Amino acid sequence: MRKTFLIALVLLSGFLLASLGLPQTQYAPKTTAHTLHTATVADTLTWKLLGQIKYVKKPSDDYPEGVMYPVVNTSLKGKQGKTIVMSGFIIPIDNKSYALSKNVFASCFFCGQAGPETIMGIKFKNNGTKLKTDQYVxxxxxxxxxxNDVDDWIYHIENAVVVSK
Structure with missing residues (x-):
């Protein structure tokens, strides 16, 4: 009786441990030759790095009482004009333009749930690119x-190409 119980316990433990392991390929993003080439040529930005920003209040023509201007960190200043890779959620701005967001639409910058550093303006290389709200790309x-322009995004990604959906 004890031997049967011990065998059952070992088998049950084995099944339990095996069920805790996650499949390796089910959630892995698709990797293509283009993705691998891009990753070696471009810097990958993170929302944490974009969030390392300070603001300074300055007067402007449109806002004489002053407005908060971003002070971009030196690490990001060094990436100006360089090829980068960035992931996030798609937020439609109008019928033709999109923004990339750290958060989904329900808690994005527009809803007051985050700051302007959590969104990037996108200009696609191919103007016909169609994406869905909250699609992670x-x-x-x-x-x-x-x-210097408080009426524009702080961060932009230009000549953008979708490498992973």
Whole structure:
């Protein structure tokens, strides 16, 4: 009786441990030759790095009482005009333009749930690119920051190409 119980316990433990392991390929993003080439040529940006930003209040023509201007960190300044890779959620701006967001639409910058550093303006290389709201994508393109026009995004990705959906 004890031997049967011990065997059953060992088998049950084995099944339990095997069920805790996650399949290796089920959630892995698709990798293509283009993705591998892009990863070796471009810097991968993170939302944490984009969030390392400070603001300074300055007067402007449109806002005489002052407005908060971004002070972009030196690490990002060095990436200006360089090819980067960035992942995030798609937020439609209008029928033709999109933004890339750290958060889904329900908690994005527009809803007051995050700051302006959690979103990037996108200019696609192919103007006909169609994406869905909250679709998680990885883009490659040219990084540009804006620290002087308060009516524009702080961060941009230009000549963007979708490398992973």
């Amino acid at each position: 990885t883009l490659t393109g040219t990084f540009r920051y804006n620290d």
